[in-house]
Amino acid sequence: MTRSRPIPRCSVGIGLRSPHVSExxxxxxxxxxxxxxxxxxxxxxxxxxxxLELRRDYPVSLHGxxxxxxxxxxxxxxxxxxxxxxxxxxxxxxxxxxxxxxxxGGAYLNDLLPLPYTQASLDLFCRHVExxxxxxxxxxxxxxxxAYLRYRHSTIPEAEFIAAVARRTGCGILCxxxxxxxxxxxxxxxxxxxxxxxxxxxxxxxxxxxxxAAEDVDILxxxxxxxxxxxxxxxxxxxxxxxxxxxTLIEWDTNLPxxxxxxxxxxxxxxxxxxxxxxDAA
Amino acid sequence: MPKSxxxxxxxxxxxxxxxxxxxxxxxxxxxxxxxAIQGExxxxxxxxxxxxxxxxxxxxxxxxxxxxxxxxxxDRRFFAYAAHEYLREHPPHSRCLVEYGADFADxxxxxxxCKDLPYLADxxxxxxxxxxxxxxxxxxxxxxxxxxxxxAEKAAYVALRLQPSLSYFASPWPIDAIWQANKExxxxxxxxxxxxxxxxxxxxxDAVAWCRLDPGTFxxxxxxxxxxxxxxxxxxxxxxxxxxxxxxxLRHVFAAGLAVAFVISPELETPR
Numbered sequence: 272m273t274r275s276r277p278i279p280r281c282s283v284g285i286g287l288r289s290p291h292v293s294e295x296x297x298x299x300x301x302x303x304x305x306x307x308x309x310x311x312x313x314x315x316x317x318x319x320x321x322x323l324e325l326r327r328d329y330p331v332s333l334h335g336x337x338x339x340x341x342x343x344x345x346x347x348x349x350x351x352x353x354x355x356x357x358x359x360x361x362x363x364x365x366x367x368x369x370x371x372x373x374x375x376g377g378a379y380l381n382d383l384l385p386l387p388y389t390q391a392s393l394d395l396f397c398r399h400v401e402x403x404x405x406x407x408x409x410x411x412x413x414x415x416x417x418a419y420l421r422y423r424h425s426t427i428p429e430a431e432f433i434a435a436v437a438r439r440t441g442c443g444i445l446c447x448x449x450x451x452x453x454x455x456x457x458x459x460x461x462x463x464x465x466x467x468x469x470x471x472x473x474x475x476x477x478x479x480x481x482x483x484a485a486e487d488v489d490i491l492x493x494x495x496x497x498x499x500x501x502x503x504x505x506x507x508x509x510x511x512x513x514x515x516x517x518x519t520l521i522e523w524d525t526n527l528p529x530x531x532x533x534x535x536x537x538x539x540x541x542x543x544x545x546x547x548x549x550x551d552a553a
Numbered sequence: 554m555p556k557s558x559x560x561x562x563x564x565x566x567x568x569x570x571x572x573x574x575x576x577x578x579x580x581x582x583x584x585x586x587x588x589a590i591q592g593e594x595x596x597x598x599x600x601x602x603x604x605x606x607x608x609x610x611x612x613x614x615x616x617x618x619x620x621x622x623x624x625x626x627x628d629r630r631f632f633a634y635a636a637h638e639y640l641r642e643h644p645p646h647s648r649c650l651v652e653y654g655a656d657f658a659d660x661x662x663x664x665x666x667c668k669d670l671p672y673l674a675d676x677x678x679x680x681x682x683x684x685x686x687x688x689x690x691x692x693x694x695x696x697x698x699x700x701x702x703x704x705a706e707k708a709a710y711v712a713l714r715l716q717p718s719l720s721y722f723a724s725p726w727p728i729d730a731i732w733q734a735n736k737e738x739x740x741x742x743x744x745x746x747x748x749x750x751x752x753x754x755x756x757x758x759d760a761v762a763w764c765r766l767d768p769g770t771f772x773x774x775x776x777x778x779x780x781x782x783x784x785x786x787x788x789x790x791x792x793x794x795x796x797x798x799x800x801x802x803l804r805h806v807f808a809a810g811l812a813v814a815f816v817i818s819p820e821l822e823t824p825r
Contacts, residue, residue, distance in 0.1 A: 313649045315690035317759040337648035343567035350648050375571040378644035380578055381615070382608045386570065387589075391563045420600035421591045422570070458593065485603070488595055492603065 283537045283544070284332065285521045286495075291530045292321050299328060300534055304364055306332040306520050312361075313353045323360065332365040332476070332520070333358065337379060340399040340413075341386050342372040351406040358407060365476055365518065367412040367445045368403065370396065370433060383416050387424035388432045400440040412475045413437070414445035417453045417482075417493035429454065430468035443475035448510055449522075452503045453482050453491040462506055466513050474514040479507060479540060480522040496525035499536060508543055516544045577601045578608050580641045612640050615650040620657060620680045622735045626673060635664060651688050654681060672726035672745070679728045682720035682754040686761040689718045694810030697803070707817055709784035713777050713806070714814040718756035721766075721775040725749040729763060755811075769794025773802050774811070782818045 282303020287295070295305070305325060312319045322331070335354060338346065358366060371383035386392045404411055415433055427435075437444050446469060455462040481497030484490070499507075499521070507519075521536045573586040583598045590597035613636040617624045624632040639660045645653040658677035667673050695713075703711055722728075727747050734740050751771035754763040766774065772793040776786035783799075790797040806812055 310649050311651075314651050314688035316651065316688050320759070339648075343564050343571055347648065353649075372571060374648060375568075375575050377646055378575060378579070379646065379648045380575065380608050380644065381611050381650065382578065382604055384571075384574060384578070384604060386567055389563075392567055395564065395567065419603040420597065421593065422589050423591055424566075424589065488599065490595065490603070 282330075283519045283521070283540045284330075285533045285537055286334075286523055287322070287325070288523070288527055289318060290527060291533070292318075292325070294530050296321070296325060300530075302329060302534075302537065303518060304330040304332050304520075306334050306365075306522075309333040309335040309354055309357055309366075310337045312357055326361055330364040331361050332367070332518070333361060333363040335366070335368040336383070337373050337381075338368050338399075338403055339372045339374040339379075340368055340403060341370060341392065341396050342375055342399070343386075343395060344375065346399055346402055346406075347374065348406075351403065355407050358409060365412060366407065366409045367414055367476065369414045369416055370436070371416045385416065385418050385420065385422070387422035388427040388429060389424055390426070393427065393432060393435055397436055397439045400436060400442050404440065404442065410441065410443060412443040412445040414447050414478065415450050415454075417447070417450040419457060419490060419492075421458060428460075428468070430465040434468055434470055434473075437470055437473040442473075444469055444473045445476045445478060446474045446510060446514065446517075447478040447480070448507045449478065449480045449482055449499065449503050450493055452500070452506055453493045456491045463509055466506070466510055469514075471514050474510075474517055477507065477510055477514070477517055477519040478522050479503060479519060479536070480524075494525050495522045498532070499539075504539070504543065507540070508546075511544055519544065574601070574604075578605045579644055580605065580609070580637070609637055609640060612645065612650070612653070613637065616640075616654055616657065619651070619654045619684050620677055622680060622732050623657075623661070623673060623677050625735050626670060626676065626731075627667070631666075635661065635667070638664070651684065654684070657681070672724070672728065672731060675722075675724040675726055675728050676731060678722055678724070679732055679752070679754070682722050682752075683761050683763075685720055686718040686754050686756045689756065691716045691718050691756050691810075692813040695807070695812040695814055697807040700815065703815075703817065710782045710818045711815050712780055712782045712818050713812040714780075714816070715774075715778050715811050716755060716813055719778060719811065720754045721752070721771065721778055722754065723749065723751040723771065728752070729765065767794065769797040770802060770805070773797065774806070777806070777812075 284302055284304035284306055287305040287307050307322060312322055369383050373380055373382060373384060400411060400413065413436060433444060436442060451462045451465050479499045480495040481499055482491045482493045483497060485492050519540050521533055521540060523533055570589060577583040577586045583601050586601060587597035590600060613633055616636045617632060639657060643656060643660060647653060658674045658681060661667050661674040661677050726745060726749060727743060728750055729752060731743050734743050751766050752763050753766050753774060769790045773786050773790035776789040787799050
C-alpha cells in the first residue's frame with residue numbers, strides 16, 4: 272500500500288546519497304522530501320530502481336546539474352529528452368537547475384561555470400530557461416551559483432540578474448543561502464540586501480550546505496562537505512522571514528557523514544522554520 | 554508557447570569567453586581568460602584554478618568509480634595522474650558521468666607510463682564492460698519458439714539481436730582472475746602466464762555477472778553480438794572449434810535469455 276503524504280508548504284528534505292539509501296528505506300525517517308541530482312539517474316542502474324522504490328514513500332525533487340542553460344550555444348536536445356523521461360518516471364515535486372554553464376563545444380566539464388552578468392547574457396539565459404521549461408513541460412527553479420571569479424564585463428548585480436530571469440521567464444528561484452553567504456564573503460556584498468532583491472513570491476526552495484575556507488587565500492569554497500555554518504543558519508532565518516516557509520534542502524556531497532548527521536541538520540532547519548511561523552502568527 | 558527574446562548581440566563574445574575558460578579549466582592556457590577576470594585581491598589565475606581543481610577532482614573521482622581495479626593496480630596517485638592526462642585530451646561528451654570513460658582503455662594502451670603493466674588496458678576494458686552491464690537494463694528474452702515460424706531455407710539468414718547489457722571480451726591475460734583478486738583486501742598472487750580469457754559480461758538482476766566461454770561459443774556469440782547472420786556465426790565458431798554444435802549452442806543462447814529479437818537479413822534472404 273502506498274502512503275500518500277500531502278506536501279507541506281514548508282518541508283525539509285535531504286540530498287539522497289547512495290550510502291544512505293538502505294538505511295532510509297529501512298528506517299523511514301520523517302523527511303519532507305528527497306532530492307537527487309537528475310544526471311545520476313538517467314541510466315538504467317539499480318540505483319534508479321531504489322529511487323523509484325523510495326518514491327512511494329517520499330516526494331522527490333530533481334536537481335539538474337548539466338543542462339548548461341547559460342551556454343552560448345544551443346541546448347543539448349538529447350539531454351532534455353532524457354531529463355523529461357526522468358521527470359515522467361519520478362513525478363517530482365520540484366525540478367531545478369542552475370544559473371551556470373557546464374558544457375561547451377561537446378565537452379562536459381562537470382562544474383558550474385559563470386558568464387558575465389550583461390544584458391546579452393541575460394537574454395541568452397532567459398531564452399534557454401524558456402526552451403527548457405517548454406521541453407520539460409515544467410516550471411523550473413533556478414539556483415543562484417557560488418562563484419570564485421567575476422568578469423570585467425559584468426554590468427548587472429547578480430541578485431538583480433536572477434530577479435530579472437524570474438520576472439521574464441516565469442521560472443521560480445532556488446535560493447541557495449550558503450551560496451549567497453559564500454559569494455558575499457568572496458566579493459564583499461551585503462547578503463541581506465541580496466535577499467531583499469529577490470522577488471519573495473518566486474522563491475520555491477532553499478538550499479543549505481557547508482563550505483570551507485580555502486588555504487592561503489581569503490576565499491570560501493562551497494563544497495557541501497560539512498555542517499551548515501552559523502552565519503548561514505542566521506541568513507536562513509532572514510530568508511524565512513522574507514520568503515516565508517519554503518521547502519528546504521540539506522545538501523551534503525563530499526565527506527559524507529552518517530545519515531543521523533543529515534537528519535540532525537534537517538531537524539534544526541525545521542525548528543527554525545517553525546520558530547519563524549510562530550513569530551509570524553504572534 | 555514561450556515568448557521569444559532577441560538573440561544577444563554579442564553572443565560571439567560570450568562563446569569566446571566560454572571556450573577560453575574551457576581551455577583553462579581543462580589544464581590549458583590561462584593567459585587568454587585571465588584578462589577578462591577581475592582581480593579583487595586575488596590573482597585571476599588562482600581564481601580559475603579553483604574551478605580547474607574542482608573539475609579535475611570530480612571527473613577523476615568519476616573515472617575512479619568506474620575503474621576501481623585499474624586504480625588499485627597503479628595506486629591512487631598514479632591513477633590521478635593518468636586520469637588528469639586522459640581528461641585533458643578526452644573530456645566527457647555525455648552529461649551523465651557513468652557514461653564517461655569508453656575510450657579510457659585505449660588511452661591506457663598508448664600511455665607510455667603504463668607500459669610495464671601490459672594487462673592494465675584490458676582490465677580497463679573489463680571494468681568498462683561491467684559498467685555497461687550495470688547501467689543498461691535488459692529486455693524481455695526472446696523464446697526459442699519464436700524462430701519456429703522461420704522457413705527452413707531462411708534459417709541461415711536469421712540474425713539474432715542480443716541483450717543490450719552484453720559484452721564479449723577476450724584478452725591474452727587472465728583478466729577476470731586479476732580483477733577478482735584485486736577486489737579482495739588481501740591480493741593473492743596471480744599466475745599471469747596461466748593464459749588468456751574469453752569472457753561474456755552481462756546484467757543479472759541487480760548485479761553484474763560474467764563467465765568464461767570456450768573458444769567456439771565465444772566466437773559464435775561474438776558474431777551474433779556483431780549482428781552477423783547464423784550462417785556467418787556458425788562459420789566463425791567452426792573455425793575456432795571444428796566440433797562446434799549449432800543446435801546445442803542455440804539452445805544455450807535461449808536458455809540463458811541472451812536473445813531479445815531476430816531479423817531475417819533482407820540482402821541475403823533471396824540470394825541470386
